[in-house]
Amino acid sequence: MDPESRGGAGESRPRERADAARNRRAILDATAALLAEHGAGAVTMERVAAAAGVGKGTVFHRFGSRAGLLDEMISEMARTLRQAVTDGPPPLGPGAPPGDRLRAFLDAFAHMIADNVELVTAYRSMPPHPQRDEMHAFWGAHLTALLAEVRPDLDAEIVGSLLLAPLGGDLLPQMVRAGQRERLFAAYRQVVDSILPR
Amino acid sequence: MDPESRGGAGESRPRERADAARNRRAILDATAALLAEHGAGAVTMERVAAAAGVGKGTVFHRFGSRAGLLDEMISEMARTLRQAVTDGPPPLGPGAPPGDRLRAFLDAFAHMIADNVELVTAYRSMPPHPQRDEMHAFWGAHLTALLAEVRPDLDAEIVGSLLLAPLGGDLLPQMVRAGQRERLFAAYRQVVDSILPR
Numbered sequence: 001m002d003p004e005s006r007g008g009a010g011e012s013r014p015r016e017r018a019d020a021a022r023n024r025r026a027i028l029d030a031t032a033a034l035l036a037e038h039g040a041g042a043v044t045m046e047r048v049a050a051a052a053g054v055g056k057g058t059v060f061h062r063f064g065s066r067a068g069l070l071d072e073m074i075s076e077m078a079r080t081l082r083q084a085v086t087d088g089p090p091p092l093g094p095g096a097p098p099g100d101r102l103r104a105f106l107d108a109f110a111h112m113i114a115d116n117v118e119l120v121t122a123y124r125s126m127p128p129h130p131q132r133d134e135m136h137a138f139w140g141a142h143l144t145a146l147l148a149e150v151r152p153d154l155d156a157e158i159v160g161s162l163l164l165a166p167l168g169g170d171l172l173p174q175m176v177r178a179g180q181r182e183r184l185f186a187a188y189r190q191v192v193d194s195i196l197p198r
Numbered sequence: 199m200d201p202e203s204r205g206g207a208g209e210s211r212p213r214e215r216a217d218a219a220r221n222r223r224a225i226l227d228a229t230a231a232l233l234a235e236h237g238a239g240a241v242t243m244e245r246v247a248a249a250a251g252v253g254k255g256t257v258f259h260r261f262g263s264r265a266g267l268l269d270e271m272i273s274e275m276a277r278t279l280r281q282a283v284t285d286g287p288p289p290l291g292p293g294a295p296p297g298d299r300l301r302a303f304l305d306a307f308a309h310m311i312a313d314n315v316e317l318v319t320a321y322r323s324m325p326p327h328p329q330r331d332e333m334h335a336f337w338g339a340h341l342t343a344l345l346a347e348v349r350p351d352l353d354a355e356i357v358g359s360l361l362l363a364p365l366g367g368d369l370l371p372q373m374v375r376a377g378q379r380e381r382l383f384a385a386y387r388q389v390v391d392s393i394l395p396r
């Protein structure tokens with residue numbers, strides 16, 4: 001009997017929650033695998049369900065739609081970096097000098113996008129989402145605060161946006177797909193190093 | 199009698215060419231005015247024809263489609279900068295030190311996009327065009343050559359692309375529309391100055 005269809009009484013609840021969490025994880029992992037292996041075109045609710053070993057209804061029940069599923073993938077990706085920034089070990093997390101934190105953040109951001117190129121590309125073609133704005137505001141504030149400490153002579157807010165912008169365009173996906181990931185990271189570091197004093 | 203409908207004999211030819219050139223100019227100028235005043239949504243073949251004082255058939259005959267018209271607008275915009283780079287006075291044209299040429303080029307490029315925000319935004323949502331690739335290749339080669347002279351320690355090709363990238367995203371149109379044009383130019387100059395030695 002499907003635990004999700006049971007009444008909510010007594011000891012079945014923890015089991016429901018454990019099943020739900022397991023399903024959620026299986027669906028997100030299956031989506032990630034489909035994206036990595038076959039690109040965004042392969043991500044349909046049917047294929048995700050089949051790859052996760054759950055019913056299609058379960059995927060719809062949890063995520064509402066393909067857009068909802070991709071939203072959750074992006075959120076999880078962004079939450080991981082955000083947590084590392086607010087609570088993780090230095091230099092990404094608190095405790096390191098601002099220049100080191102800034103380098104670590106931009107490097108981690110570039111890697112996050114490169115590791116999720118198919119997801120990010122698919123997500124970009126979707127309609128805007130309030131949660132996306134909130135996330136951008138967080139990255140922007142973090143970058144601005146650090147940059148203002150290290151280079152008080154600059155317009156930290158706009159220079160911060162200019163530094164993030166190249167990671168949001170077509171260049172990064174193109175280079176990652178062409179196997180030039182490391183070359184991109186190295187060139188990006190050269191730009192960042194030019195702006196931050198050693 | 200419409201000069202375009204005459205047979206091609208004798209002295210009518212220069213007049214045909216003059217009429218054609220005048221119509222072409224009137225159509226392109228009308229398109230620019232519609233874009234600036236009402237945005238890309240206002241650019242329909244009907245409205246362009248009306249604003250240029252020509253028949254709708256003339257606009258179709260010369261440009262084929264709305265996409266063809268916007269293509270020609272972009273080409274003309276890009277040709278102007280390209281000509282200034284190859285044949286114009288220094289520092290944009292030949293003769294100035296490479297660092298000065300680079301600064302002048304990036305500044306001119308940022309101004310070109312900012313002055314044509316509606317056109318560029320409309321153009322970006324159109325399908326790719328071979329001519330666009332050729333133009334990008336020219337900007338890229340110019341930038342790479344100058345950067346390699348001024349900062350031989352950098353990966354000039356990719357750093358050049360990273361420098362142009364922020365001018366291709368949403369940031370510039372957003373700031374121009376929000377009346378923050380000059381602030382954007384100033385911050386962009388701060389980034390460029392950080393990369394180029396004084």
